[in-house]
Amino acid sequence: MSLIKNNIKIAIVFALLAGAQTASAQVGWPTATEQTKPWARWWWEGSAVNKKDLTWNMESYHNAGLGGLEITPIYGVKGAENQFIQYLSPQWVDMLKYTLTEAKRLNMGIDLANATGWPFGGPWITNEDASKELFWKNYDVKGGEKLNEPVVFMQQPLVRADGQAPKITDLVEPISSNKNLQLMALDQVRFEKRIPLTVLMAYDGKGQALNLTNKVDAAGNLNWTAPAGEWKLYALFQGWHGKMVERAAPGGEGYVIDHFSKPALGHYLARFDEAFKGRDLSGIRAYFNDSYEVDDARGQSNFTPLFFDEFIKRRGYDLRDHLPALFGNDSKENNSRILCDYRETISDLLLDDFTKPWHDWAKTKGALIRNQSHGSPSNILDLYAAIDIPETEGDDVLRFKFATSAAHVMGKPLASSESATWLNDHFLSSLRDVKQAIDKYFVGGVNHIFYHGISYSPQNAQWPGWLFYAAVHFNQTNPFWNDFSTLNQYITNCQSFLQQGKSDNDVLVYYPLFDSFSEPGDRGLLKHYDAMKPDFKGTGFESSTEEMLKKGYTFDFISDKQIMGLQSSGNQILTAGLNYKTILLPDNKYIPLETFNKMVNLAKAGATIVVYKNLPSGVPGYTGLQEREKAFKNLLAGLNFTAGNNGVKVATIGKGRFLIADDISSLLDEAGINREQMTDKGLQFVRRTYKNGNSYFISNNGGNPVNGWIDLSVNAASVVVFDPMTKVYGSAKIRKQTKGKTSVYLQLLPGESCILQTLPVKIKTADYTYYKAAGKSVPVSGTWALNFAEGGPTLPQPIKTSELKSWTELGGEDLKAFSGTGSYAISFKKPAQNALAWKLNLGKVNENAEVYLNGKKLATLIGPQYVVTIPSAQLRTVNQLQIRVANLMANRIIDMDKKHIPYRIFYNTNFQSHSAGSKGPDGLFTAINWEPKPSGLIGPVTLEPVKQLFIK
Structure with a gap:
């Protein structure tokens, strides 16, 4: 494909991504696409895939409502070795090509991890391109004397493994030449060897620095007699960090690359160019990189061969003249400033020599890149800004905001998430749990959900099939699979709105990274940035943003580089088509002169800059310090604060x-920043803007129902409320407030969510129906017939019971061990009371429920609320109610563990426990000590008469 065609394709992709941003207001659900549906990480274990099972898997995913898949090859399954396909071999590329063809047939998207497991690396990574670590020694020499020992450093041997760790003496170089790499699952390897001297510097403590490197012979002997004085020598040696690719697939085992070296990245990607040559793989939407995770090992990857040259180019002085300060042996201020410059240079290299060149490479393939930038020793906002689809993970809204802020500030239409990783221990997570986790991602600004994940599994694999070492298990063998489409439709409904328009946040919060760069760390030279903790714990950055989130102020984070691209229009601050109202300085100590000067200029043009507690006191870094400090203090002197209202001081x-x-x-x-007061009532939200108004995603994350007026910070003539779980919508009841605000009436039970669409004109659409109780609830009681429809290990015999309780308490061992679906049936008479409708409340359910009335399906309920509204006209004199309940995988797994039936059949991590109660003697997962988990319809099941609530 020519470069012109590639560029055209990329332009078309971005046009499709951004097209929704110009969509006009509409009343009704936006059109669902493969992109508005949830996607999933798709683990190819051992790359042991075949065309028949690829088709079966993909068709089942498509039928369940997934819009796309991200292929990530990982470790293999024991017993399937003869099916392993070597990564990037012609056969492997054939399977990728077949997958792309099937995806096109099924209208599904495909992303591809640019590695097996993570991080980037493999057997073709040489020692030259592998991640590096800096080691050092100090020597003392007095004037007139020579160093009496050789300047050498022996790298100590090290082996860390997730599988069966070998002795270092049993391994040989290169790593790829060793057998049983899948069994060993090597995580970090260092061989004992003498490592090369990078630099030898001598310092006299009086400002004199001498480079003695060229005076050291091959044996390490220093041919130098010290001049007068007391000399401290610093010898730096370039060793190997030894990090291996984690969870590597067959053919992917090897060293991780040096992320600070453009040549290393180029050599790495050249292997893909070679494997893909002559193949049409244009169906790949995006290439993916998992979070940095190089340093979740011993030591740090903290150096690259060209580092000193890059440092001079970027910082303007030679770091070799200041090694005592780098290692904390100079004055406190010099230590801080030199260390800051070192970290900033590492940050720059990760951006300029890894992220940007990788992005450029993907463009040549006509593809985007998706990246988890967190965990890097870098300004993660800038890394996220340099990619097409920023991706986050975890369970903290403030953590999500690093990825979503970069998407907003840089005008990127999508922000994705690695979702539902380790919600609970294995086999314990329900769709209810996943729904609550997904809602938090939406609140954090995510609009492109990726499950983590689904393992490719042959259709005839023994239950529970091929699994990944982390939970949740989104596999066809999970009892919730039949109800999975309900959750996926919910996410699709939400994302059809969340992918429209643009973010509508008010405040840009300055990311005070130089404060952290300037403070020593506890793990070595580098820090790795992921969320507020630990590096910003107890800072104004943490306290101000936590308070803003709690109070309902809308905000994004912004970096120094991004601030330099801001424009102003009146009192508005503009970036990538978004209007912000202010920038917040969060009590940070340091700020670059250029950044603060830009803020002053924005203010001069009409913007408001807000400062929490204290103005910055200085500029970071070492070079040109006096001149920069003088210019900074001149800027501060131009701010003359006078007392204003409510303890706020003002400088015009x-x-x-x-x-x-x-x-x-x-x-x-x-x-003049309006907050969304709904947070006072336990609601969380995200707000977006489109051509004719705003949209809100609102989640009731509190423990109390919301039934009343909710104030919005925007002005609207009409508000439409959409229920993404039921797809019911209608015109909400509103009333006008002062200062152009609008109030809307909402009814949300704990765990429920809705979408609001505001419009500037009156619209003609059916009113949204609000309900209130019209009498006392009536129990649905009598004899329940319980039949077991599907599951195992065996189907229990039918049961009749008048008492609803966990089916594990209704019989013998077969019921305790059963994971699957039980069908409850009962007849009941229509209550005598007249009512507009009846709310059928199932009470407690473990875990999902399909509800049928008189043979007609009413709903699939995944929780946390198990309530469905039935119009009175649908009730007959005598009614048949059927409730099909699916429980968790756990009970069958408990039975397998107690009977020592193998299902942990995987190389590498086989597999991890996530809680103390599931750890076996080997430290890995077992459910042998678990008791059976409550299952089925627990109730009580009631019918509550309701009538329409008319609101004045």
């Missing part, structure tokens, strides 16, 4: 102003 500058206060609410209120 040009057409704008700086505000400073100790209280974040007073500060933002004075800046």
